Amino acid sequence: MSPSLPTLTLLGALLAAALACDTAQRRIPNWLVLAGLTAGLACSLWAAPGEPAPLAALLGALLGLIIMLPLYALRTMGAGDAKLMAAVGSFLGPLPILGAALLTFAAGGVLALGAALWSGSLGRVLGNLRLLGLVLISGRSAGVALSDVQTTGRLPYAFAIAIGTALQLWLATQEGWVFA
Secondary structure: OOOOHHHHHHHHHHHHHHHHHHHHHOOOOHHHHHHHHHHHHHHHHOOOOOOOOHHHHHHHHHHHHHHHHHHHHOOOOOHHHHHHHHHHHHHHOHHHHHHHHHHHHHHHHHHHHHHHHHHOOHHHHHHHHHHHHHHHHHHHHHOOOHHHOOOOOOOOOHHHHHHHHHHHHHHOOOOOOOOO
């Protein structure tokens, strides 16, 4: 996939605005996500070779949202982050959004680890991961719930989404990347 310059510009503007909002307000506004989704779908109407057609853009948006919904349901991610990934999916299409999501999760893990090390809260993060694993494996029968997790702060996940998307765009130009 090799998006056109106008498509890359719109996608870059969406991610930059989301980064600014998420950093300043710790939220990504609905109007921004809706504008991004609209722009991605509009780009698909005039798709250049290598860009998703309208149906592929819709499927990419749907997959982007579906991939992030479990993390939103577990309260490990905000709704704005899940909706932002849907908007990104409208620019990328179905297969590339899978790669972008995978790379986003990797970037998010690295950023979270760095933030935990920086803030001195690595022990609490590891305890939270242990508790999350217990809840996922045993459910409420073990007497623990996700509400027992003590947060270590919120990471503006738009950074991870932007990094994952940029890596996807770059890797899609490389030989052998399966999510191209």
